[in-house]
Amino acid sequence: MRPPADVRLLCHDVDMRVSIGDIRLYFDIDGPKVVPYGPIMVERPTLVLLHGGPGADHSTFKPAMYAAARFAQVVYLDQRGSGRSERGDPALWTWERWADDVVAFCDVVDIPAPILVGTASGGRVALTAAIRHPGRVGRLVLDSVLPGRVDERLDVFERLGGARVREIARRHWQGERSDEIRRGWEQVCVPLYSRRADGDPDAVDRARRIRWNHDVGERFRYHLADHFEEWIGLDAVTCPTLVLAGEHDPVTTASAARRLAAGLVNAETRLHVLPDAGHGAFREAPERSLAVLRAFLSGRDGVSARAERGG
Structure with a gap:
């Protein structure tokens, strides 16, 4: 289907890819980094969004995350092997390499304290980055991350x-x-x-928009799924962390999210379990999840992980 004329006018030929060593990664941006505030310019936080799948792409965050550009700069990143990024060597489709790629990307585009926002397998990438590079991640947002x-x-x-x-x-x-x-x-x-009451009306179009690499998904299913030591290294995470989960998520269960929050012993951790949501908090309940995210970034949420542990 051909997009409307006003959408076509916004399209351009700028190559939104950066080279990090052996590969080029695709990214996109919503919102400015620096905004006017009276007589001064003020820097806003930068969110780096890491998609799930594995093998999906950054389009899974659109349009739900457009609203985040009201309070932060939003950077969408297609991981190695996925979407519009180069595929590279399939042997390098690993949690460690994906995590190192994120840090290398932030180095190249000069994001000194990224807020890594990962959904599903993208959350595993974000968590791995925080474990492997504890001084490099500013904050961590883990949405529907660890399987029960x-x-x-x-x-x-x-x-x-x-x-x-x-x-x-x-x-x-x-x-x-x-x-x-x-x-x-x-x-x-x-x-x-999904447990959305409206049946998630964008679901079919969202699935069609994704540039899937099903080879990544197959590698995850038969190799990577059993090679992620989720409970090893959590004590290395020291940055403030927000854990989001849906109470009715049949894959990355709420009970696993509670255990994850309890295991982040050296991080100031916030846990929010959405009572009527399924998999993917930002997709299931975008307005509520974005409100929680905004409060977390501003330090006004006031809900600790311990307040929800054991529930």
């Missing part, structure tokens, strides 16, 4: 969809590649990721 234990995930799926859904999810996570399970996962399980 298998029994916890299956329990949520069964609560949301019944015993048949639980069985499909179990067989999918055990690596079964049959057409029956693939169709069941896509048609029955994936729709339960």
